[in-house]
Amino acid sequence: MRTLCSSTLIGEFFIIGFAGLVAMKDPDLTTGTVWTVCGIAMLLSVLLCGMVTRPGGVALGWVLQIALIAAGFVVPLMFFMGAVFAALWWASVHFGRKVDEAKARFAAQSAQGGSSTPDAA
Known part of the structure; x- marks a missing residue:
């Protein structure tokens, strides 16, 4: 889960930065804000x-x-980008947990029955 979620968050890092560049064009907002x-x-x-x-x-x-x-509400395109990244976040959490569960099952099976790979002989 960590890898998928971290990838989504790093993508958001860049999107936030780009949104900041767009927001700077708004005359009602100061650069500092x-x-x-x-x-x-x-x-x-x-x-x-x-x-x-x-x-x-x-x-x-x-x-x-x-x-x-x-x-x-500040950068209208962020309604769309925010929704896209919320969907990516959901997918990262959902499928990341499934991957973690599968890894745990595989580790438990390997610990019980030795190696489960066909080349283990």
Whole structure:
């Protein structure tokens, strides 16, 4: 799960940065405000890479997904990009857990019956 979720979060890091560049064109926003908000979100996305497997890590990832979608009120394209990354986040968590379960089953089978590979003879 960690690899899939981390890949999604690193992709979000770049999307947040690009959204910040677009948001700077808004005359109502100051450069400092844009980069403070984007910087915090970018830092959170990187820190979450290491926290995904810890308690609350996935929940914080969902908070970031909601924030990306809400960024659409400033940069309208973020409604779409936020939804895409929320779907990727769901897939990363869902299929990552399945992969982790399969690895655990394989490890348990290997520990019980020795090696399960045909070349083990």
